[in-house]
Amino acid sequence: MRAPAKINLHLGVGAPRPDGFHPLTTVYQAVGLYDDLTAADSDTWRIELDAADYIEPTDVPLDGDNIVDRAADLLAAHHGLARLGDVQITKAIPVAGGLAGGSADAAAALVALDRLWAAQTTDEDLLGLAAQLGSDVPFALLGGTALGTGRGELVEPVADPGTWWWVVVPSATGLSTPEVYRHFDRLFPDAPADPPPADVLLAALAAHDPLLLAAALHNDLQAAAFDLRPDLETLIERGESEGALRGMVTGSGPTCVFLCESPDHARSVAGALDDPDHPVILVTNGPVAGAHVVEYV
Numbered sequence: 001m002r003a004p005a006k007i008n009l010h011l012g013v014g015a016p017r018p019d020g021f022h023p024l025t026t027v028y029q030a031v032g033l034y035d036d037l038t039a040a041d042s043d044t045w046r047i048e049l050d051a052a053d054y055i056e057p058t059d060v061p062l063d064g065d066n067i068v069d070r071a072a073d074l075l076a077a078h079h080g081l082a083r084l085g086d087v088q089i090t091k092a093i094p095v096a097g098g099l100a101g102g103s104a105d106a107a108a109a110l111v112a113l114d115r116l117w118a119a120q121t122t123d124e125d126l127l128g129l130a131a132q133l134g135s136d137v138p139f140a141l142l143g144g145t146a147l148g149t150g151r152g153e154l155v156e157p158v159a160d161p162g163t164w165w166w167v168v169v170p171s172a173t174g175l176s177t178p179e180v181y182r183h184f185d186r187l188f189p190d191a192p193a194d195p196p197p198a199d200v201l202l203a204a205l206a207a208h209d210p211l212l213l214a215a216a217l218h219n220d221l222q223a224a225a226f227d228l229r230p231d232l233e234t235l236i237e238r239g240e241s242e243g244a245l246r247g248m249v250t251g252s253g254p255t256c257v258f259l260c261e262s263p264d265h266a267r268s269v270a271g272a273l274d275d276p277d278h279p280v281i282l283v284t285n286g287p288v289a290g291a292h293v294v295e296y297v
């Protein structure tokens with residue numbers, strides 16, 4: 001199985017609900033950075049990790065705190081099955097980066113274990129289980145480009161013809177998603193109950209106009225991320241002065257993404273940003289498929 005990272009092209013955040021979650025209007029796009037996951041028959045349960053060289057393996061828990069472990073528990077309980085299998089995660093999505101890497105693994109695990117256990121879970125039930133695992137997990141199943149509402153777990157595909165090019169700049173240290181939301185609450189105690197809508201962004205996507213999209217990119221968590229990590233604002237200013245159409249923090253950060261006109265343009269912006277503070281710079285595109293089976297030959 002292969003599952004993609006996401007970026008949020010629009011992230012409108014409202015005042016916290018009684019359950020503590022924030023109502024969102026978000027536009028997700030799945031981009032071509034992937035975690036791979038395989039699940040094999042076993043009479044025990046085990047998770048192993050193989051991480052890209054820019055990922056610190058100790059950042060990913062391998063015990064019950066791994067979201068794959070939780071996904072397996074939930075799916076097994078749903079069907080009254082025993083949780084058995086050998087799971088191998090090959091991680092390339094930066095950890096705690098705002099790219100929903102854990103959510104990608106959870107989505108991949110649900111689909112891989114459903115096949116391994118011949119459980120034949122319906123799509124509707126898979127989406128329901130995904131939502132219990134995390135707000136970003138249903139989108140990792142769906143992929144493409146989608147409007148997310150509720151706390152982000154209600155997803156529906158939107159029109160996004162063509163391909164967009166992105167430079168993705170992860171950070172050596174992550175940001176905690178709950179901490180960024182808490183800081184948003186401190187900065188914006190009067191946030192509206194209804195999150196800002198995504199209409200302008202959706203129109204830019206449908207028109208496939210890069211300048212319109214650049215102007216429409218929006219992230220209500222960006223101010224909180226900048227406050228916690230002032231270096232991110234400097235990085236975005238640098239990327240834009242190096243010619244990116246627009247730079248933005250994705251999700252709760254700290255990963256920054258830069259919209260570019262073409263693969264060549266993206267490679268040139270990536271080259272200009274390369275420095276000792278940013279040893280990892282990735283060029284990718286979207287939209288791409290959600291969690292899907294890859295047959296290895």
Ligand SMILES: C[C@](O)(CO)[C@H](O)COP(=O)(O)OP(=O)(O)OC[C@H]1O[C@@H](n2ccc(N)nc2=O)[C@H](O)[C@@H]1O
Nearest residue numbers: 020021022024134135136137151152177178181251252
């Ligand atoms: C920042 C985003 O990545 C944007 O897509 C998501 O909103 C985060 O989604 P996620 O990591 O799947 O988040 P969850 O695992 O559902 O929630 C983790 C924590 O983030 C905060 N959280 C998350 C989603 C949301 N709509 N409001 C929140 O306040 C809550 O403190 C929650 O306890």
Ligand SMILES: Nc1ncnc2c1ncn2[C@@H]1O[C@H](COP(=O)(O)OP(=O)(O)OP(=O)(O)O)[C@@H](O)[C@H]1O
Nearest residue numbers: 066067095096097098099100101102103105136177
């Ligand atoms: N399979 C996993 N991969 C990565 N992190 C995991 C995994 N399982 C549990 N975690 C824990 O979850 C935390 C958040 O990781 P993740 O990479 O999903 O963050 P994120 O990309 O910021 O998520 P989001 O964008 O959905 O808020 C990590 O710090 C780690 O402790």
